[in-house]
Amino acid sequence: MILNGTKTIQNNPLVKQLPTATVFTNKKFEVIYASDKFMSDFSFEAKNTFGKPINELFTTLSDNWEKKLYNYLTDESHDANLNYTLKSAAGSKWYKWACTAWQNDTGETIGLIIHFEDITEKKLKNEEGDRLQSLLDAMCEISQIGVWDYDILNDKLVCCDVIRKIYDVDQDYEFTFDAAISSYKDGYSRNTVSMLVHETMSKGTKWNEKLQFRTSKGKEIWVQIAGMPTYLDGKIVGVKGTLQNIEKEVQSETKTKENELLLRTLIDNLPLNVFIKDTESRKILVNKSECDYMGVDNADKLLGKSDFELFNEDVASLSRAEDLQVMETLIPILSRETINETKDGRIATFLTSKIPLLGNNGKAQGLVGISMDISDIKQKEQELRDLINVTSQQNRKLVNFAHIVSHNLRSHTANFSMLLDFLTNEKNEEEKTHIVKMLTHASDNLLETLENLNEVVAINTNINLERKPIRLNQRIVSVKRNLKEFLVNNNAKIINAISEHTAIKVIPSYIDSILMNFITNAVKYKHPDRPPLITLSAISENGFIVLSIEDNGLGIDLKKYGDKLFGMYKTFHDHSDSRGIGLYITKNQIEAMNGKVTVASEVGVGTTFKIYFNEQN
Template identity: 50%
Template sequence: MIKVPLTSNASYIIRQLPAPTAFIDTNFNIVQTSDKWTSLFNKNDECSNSGSLFEVFPELSHKWKMVIENCFKGNSQPMGIHKAIDCDGQELWFEWTNAPWYDVDENIVGAIIQLSNITDAVKNELELNKKELFLQQQAEITKIGRWEYNIVENKLFWCETTKAIHEVPRDFTPNIETALFYYKEGHSRNTISMALFEAQNKGKTWSNLKLQIVTASGKEKWVMAGGKPIYNKGEMVGLIGTFQDIHEQVEAHTKTIDNEKLLRTLIDNLPVNVYIKDTESRKVLINKAECEYLGVNDPKEIIGKNDFDLYPLEAARKSRAEDLKVMNTLKPVIGKETKKTTLDGKVTSFLSSKIPLLNSKGIAYGIVGISLDITRLKEKEKELRNIINIASVQNKKLLNFAHIVSHNLRSHSANFSMLLNFLENEEDENEKTKIVEMLTKASNNLLETLDNLNEVVSINTNTNIEIKELPLNDKILDTKQHLSSLLSNNNATIENNVPEDFMVHSVPAYLDSILTNFISNAVKYKHPERDAKVILSAEKKDNYSILTIADNGLGINLEKYGKKLFGMYKTFHDHKDARGIGLYLTKNQIDAMNGKVEVSSVVGKGTEFKIFFNEKN
């Protein structure tokens, strides 16, 4: 290895050089370095004046050997930028330069290598590249492009994303005039034109303009446009802005709105009440049926209200407790029959279901309620039960009537047959006369029985009975006149406590029959130890006009005779005029008018009948 001698003065000057510098001979050996070089690459500031450059810096490319060899030939060239590790292990970037090293005879004896530390610049450039890459990625993901307009040069710049949104080639050069024509004619083009005009003339910014464009391929797209002026020394020099493709979001939003409208239309036209409550049992959605039930036209009048705002306190407590149970147990209530009463007193029967609304974690955040109004169904059910009960009663009556007809007519027939047999075999004229008298009496009894049976048939088969509103006191007065002899002969009194203008709905003939039978029975079956007294009173209650007829007579043992009280030909006292037909007929008349009779009695003290006249007739 040839050593290139350096004088002490030259060596001292080299050490003082401000930049990291190394002198190498033509064998690439390091001969002398500056102190800056030593502090960077030599540990403990040991001067490295030996060793090959490529041994000290093994990461240097061997292509650089060719560059240095050319330098040895007098052709110096930049070696470029290279990364190096200093003695502390830090990563540094240097710009390497070289120049031929001449001796006093102007012979090239090596090369001078000098370094310029550009680490900060490289790092800033890398950071900038990262940011640009990040922005590019963000632009690709969010589909947000950039644009700039230079007013002075009348030049418009579109980034790659903006060009991609417009579906133009990468080498496309836009201008401000043609750019406007990409906006759809009409509202979109007019809006962006006005925004540009006000920005250039008034310095106004614009943002979040949702507009439509027509791309180069003819496709319509929704975009979000924004922009603002930029100034230099107080003078407007251009515009800058963003341009975002929001077509998919708008399409999705439109589809969501369409689905919501479809769902809302479906919910509003369901023949059931539908509502959604939050965890505090506040209504957050109701359909038209629920609005109608609560008596409002606009759902906004109900949204946000809870059961305590809409229903009586006790009903609200029950509903809230049920809501909490459904949300806590996550078990729905299906088809439960309930009655709801609104604050205005409206009572409605429902088949109600409550279903928990669950989030992605399986936790209830509210309930869906579905209620089917079955009020009319319950009324029809009640009517059907009444019809079934009436049919059952009528069937029993029919069987009873058939039995009575069979029994009584057979009795009369046997009586006639027996008397005729006696008459045929009797020779004594006086006895024959008696038998004929008995036949006559039997015939009259048969006729009376037939009249009674005919009356019963008439009551039960007459479907066109005419019910009128009648003044009860007028009918009571007529009955008192009709029974005046009976009342007088038995020293009976009638105490009339019926209000003066009290009206009842009844068939006139039936009302006469009812008053006559009940009052006459009260007198006939008076107590032997006191005069007969009949007390009349009346009241209105639950769609009925109720006439009460109370007496102080013998009374009836209801435990013994209660089920037979209104039976045909049933008598309960030993009285010569007792035939057992009056109560039977009046009961049939009352039933025919959709009324009813209640009786209470104490043996030896008297009886009280309550006749219920149906006000709905």
């Protein structure tokens, strides 16, 4: 149909499936295509939507909407900031539009692509956030407890006015995370706050501690600092907490005793491996988790020992280099992934942090180490990567199969159409009879194609077929018996070098088909100057039983045909009975059993196929 000079078709199926509310318009802003989500979000009906200008669908647009949309037509880099309010019985809803130019194959702008985002919840949250922020500011001022928020992803630290008073800085002072950590007194306080923040980032724990703090004017005070994690989509993205000046409350406390007790209590109850090393990288303190990992029941078995006495030399050398870097630069290493292997061969992956332990002279007297065992997480990551790889391969196979189906059915359709057209216009009865015979032949070819395609689909979709252990030689004998007349007629000889005890785990019907295809191909494509000779052998290799099928036939030019060898309807020799489907189906059967197939060939010499049968899964 025609919409104001623009030819349109039925709604594009790809656009319909878009996960966002999206429309395509022409230059008159009339809707050409629309996603199903757009139709459902705004409760539109197709008959009242397609061909209608945007302003007729959304009647509460701002006055300058048309001017903005014309701008997007001329500048494809525009991102819209056009808001739309929808009134309903349940209240108002807010939408944000994002526009970009819609171009054809020649780069000419033919309309707009508009995405709609529901920002109602965000807008309401912003309004609620403003109200809560005002309330929070008042509470902070009354209680004199400051609030801070650290954004890990953007490395941004935000603090309220009460904290500015504690820091003794001006209103325009910009806080940074590193500077905030450095504001705590060298030694215990700075190390403790560093460990607490690390624990929150890695484990998601909450904490509340009394620490010594130095203001911008150099005055030392005691503060009460608390922290907890901030989550987004289940992941820790920040740390937030409170800060209070408690100098008057702790003036009479014994600082050294409190520091010792707090540190000891903290590390003994952390579900992490914690240790302290001296300047020679000897452990002078370890917690229970560290003892458990090292396989000892008493910390005395670790104290005073270096990594060279506990780990192999490569791991120990790397750890010592990290220790020296931290103690010389006074810059902590946070959340570094390391692999530790003890001398008894136990291997684990850790997320490790090392923080310099400063003395009163400002120099490092050792370091504090924190490690979290993430071996299980790494294993899950590998399993996920393997799953993604399998899914990607399956998707590529599906797309390739779809192209094959489309191509072959289109070819048959074109052939039928042409023959029917000839039949309709042909006057000669004898010629009509000939055309009918051609149609019958074309019908047989179509039926054969459909049967081939159906077999491929069955292989790739039937996940319930059970693999069973079988004796490989038994199947080879059965196939030879079925092919006896064929082998005799072609003077073909099979040499079977496979042990009687060789067993493979396969789908029985598949292995018969696989053997039949490879053996008949070896005979079918024999060399004209010699009788066909087929050699079968098998070995065990890296969890696979590898079956080799070697022939002395024509061979294949792998440089020319290697990437097409296992394609559907691909043939490489001028044989009248070649269909190009056998190797394609065989490869699908092998892969359906978690196996693989490789080929080596030399033109005029012969070909060797190696079939890998998975012994494990």
